[in-house]
Amino acid sequence: MGIRFGGDYNPEQWPEEVWAEDLELMKAARVSTVTAGIFSWARVEPRPGEWDFGWFDRVMDGLAGAGIEVCLATMTASPPPWLSHAHPEILPEDADGRRRWPGARQHYCPSSPVYRAHAVRLVERLATRYAGHPALALWHIGNEYGCHTRQCYCDVSAADFRDWLRERYGSVDALNDAWSTAFWSQTYTDFAEVLPPRTAPTFPNPAQQLDYLRFGDAALRACYLAEKEVLARCAPGVPVTTNLMPQHKPVDAFAWAPHLDVMALDFYQDPFLSDDHLRAAYVFDLMRSARGGQPWLLLEQAPGAVNWRPRNGPKPPGAMRLWSWQAVAQGADAVLFFQWRQSRGGAEKFHSAMVPHGGPDTRIFREVAALGRELASVPEIAGTRSRAAVALLADWRSWWALELDSRPSTALDHSRLALEHHRPLYEAGVACDVVPPSRELSGYRMVVAPQLYLLTEQDAARLAAYVRDGGQLVVSFFSGVVDAQDRVHPGGCPGPLRELLGLRVEEFWPQPEGAALTLQGAYRGRADLWAEDVVLEGAEALARFTGGPLDGRPAVTRHPYGRGAAWYVATRPEPALLRALLDDVREAAGVAPVVAGLPAGVQATVREGAAGRFLFLLHHGERTARVTLPEPGRVVVSDATGRPEPAAGPGDPAPPADAPVHRITLAPRGVAVIALPGADA
Incomplete structure (x- = not known):
């Protein structure tokens, strides 16, 4: 098969006479794969229980005849108007109790049993009808889960949340302990008293908020799994996936990965950002790593401009090709676009497509076709894998907890800090996996852990064992602060990492906006955002703060531990300083770049x-x-x-x-x- 190439195909937007032209243009562009049916629910079920698959049969047959395989969507991403009209209880509500109305897409409460029942019924019809179709290669369940309805706070969700809490904690007493409800007189006597963290007079209980983020992810995943069960029963043997989004906070990619046969991603680089390829590099590494290095699928990108940014710039000549190859270089076995033919109407009519409004005699189509031919020329790349000696740790639970309210600083941005720690490795030309702290780490020579604010005793013990056995570990500030329920570890920061790091943090010193810190020692330069009053308990200070209230206090430390060493960074160094530090750790770990002396860019x-x-x-x-x-x-x-x-x-x-x-x-x-x-x- 080689590298899959194609895009979202939405023939319901066009009269049938256009479909024949589509197939000819697809063959000319060397399209091998299309995702079909994502938003077709209203067309195949125009009224409740009334089915019209004849037109879609012709689409599937035409694609099969052209030698094009189909990633067949379950069509459940956008319920038809008749469903919300007959059952308004499926509509989601925000934390203020305001209903989100139909007229766009993804207008459903993930916990709604009515929505799930209708979705499962549709999927059963689809799977039964197309299970043996020659075009079917892959199932695409839902679409961009949590994109628009990240969480619902309605009464249906509240009841589902209470069921989730009963299963998680077993008793109200255990819930009260986990949520520290003795604070502010929040003690519950019955699960029936528990609500979602709706808008309150001031800060809602942080453990309640954290659990609701966990629950929201689980509710979305339950929708996916309900459909997956039908597909496994009615169309066994066909792989399934869904398209995740980059650095998407509501959906824990690592928790979803075991339930996907192949990871799939939608990624839209911004032509106005000169360094957006760095964000892509991090996200692509995460996608590749989520299932242990297995090749993944780029299911959506734009051949040109999008429609949803404040300013939507086109991709200059060569950029689409370069960014497509970047995905392949970092493990993708598919390069697909949204969408095949540009819409004439609707909210995405100004979103670029493989076939623009101007037709095939356009720069975009010529570049698309050239890329299709180029990818088809190297089928042997498909199935190959990357190997990394360095891992960067990422944890959705810690991300969720870190960015809740009532923290020392609102400037702590998990995504930005993760990118800042990934960038020096990328620029050094070092292969890097992005994995959760629960992953087996013994195969890596170096591990970088940016801001593991929430860290369990089990994960901390895993990190300690990794260093004891010879690994080099870099930990950034504000790590090891709380347990899984957002309760501060006994003894304070860095909690269960204290022995491993050889230090304790006596006090946090978040910095005012625009303030700068100065470091002296082995690492000299500037830092900002954050500082800590570090007390050494065996670690060596490699750099210290100079000036101000923390003058002379450790800023960067190293602690030999077993056969390895643990490094700690108590501030945010400027990029050149962080690069110098990580280069030194790489040298200590014996990690070489893919190509020595790689030119900038x-x-x-x-x-x-x-x-x-x-x-x-x-x-x-x-x-x-x-x-x-x-x-x-x-x-x-x-x-x-x-x-x-x-x-x-x-x-x-x-x-x-x-x-x-x-x-x-x-x-x-x-x-x-x-x-x-x-x-x-």
């Missing part, structure tokens, strides 16, 4: 497998860059912006076109894929 990754080893070079910078390869290789993908340079001396005859090369010259937005020795390509 160039990304380097390797995928390998039975078909061989492939080096990807992607140029996100603004100036021409020359890359010396770690070993000679044969170029399998390049273009006018990527020029191989053979290692021939002056006056030597030109080598054959497919001869191994030692250097590559990349212009901005250039891409090159090199088969390294041992590759079968």
